[in-house]
Amino acid sequence: MKKMIATILMAVTPLAFSAQLEISRTNVRANIPGSDNTAAYMLVDNVTKEDVRIIGAESDVSDFAELHSHKMDGDRMIMRHEKYIDVDAGESLRFAPNGYHVMLIGLKKRVKHGEQATITLKYDDGSSQAFKFDVIDPRKAAQ
Known part of the structure; x- marks a missing residue:
């Protein structure tokens, strides 16, 4: 019985301590015809007392x-893969043009x-979170 309880606790514990971020102002740039890539932006708030490391992303x-x-x-702006x-705990980070962003490569x-897209952020503790992003065309959004 003790072994079974320990096994259950080991399976549940990582989920209980998973880092969770609050994400707002989510958007994906509509891609232009002929382009297979685009970028996603957001405001990330770490409302926890622990630093969170985002190690990857995936999208539908x-x-x-x-x-x-x-x-x-x-004198050049360089885009780099991170x-x-x-x-950091209690801090916010903006993903915006000319800064951090999620690059969506090989659009399906x-x-x-x-439209909407789902982007899942992956964390170094093995957890992940999925978020809905609105697709916007800046030319149409300004109308």
Whole structure:
């Protein structure tokens, strides 16, 4: 009996201590015809008392999803693949153009204004969270 309880606790415990982030202002840029890639943006709030490390992402609309950043290199803006992105306890981090973003690579179909995509963030503790993102075309959103 003790062995069974210990096994159950070992299976449940990682879930109980999983890092959870609050995500808002989610959007995916509608891709232009001929482009197989696009970017997703969001506001990430770590409302926990623990630092959270995002180690990856996946999406239902693309073959691959990667964490990326834009950084100045001299007089050039360079986009880089990031192995992880840390969100400190009690802090917020904005994923925005010319900064951090989730790059959606190999879109399965064109994503259009008004649609939704699901992006799942993966954490270094083995947990993950799925979020809905609205697809926006900045030209149509401004109307």
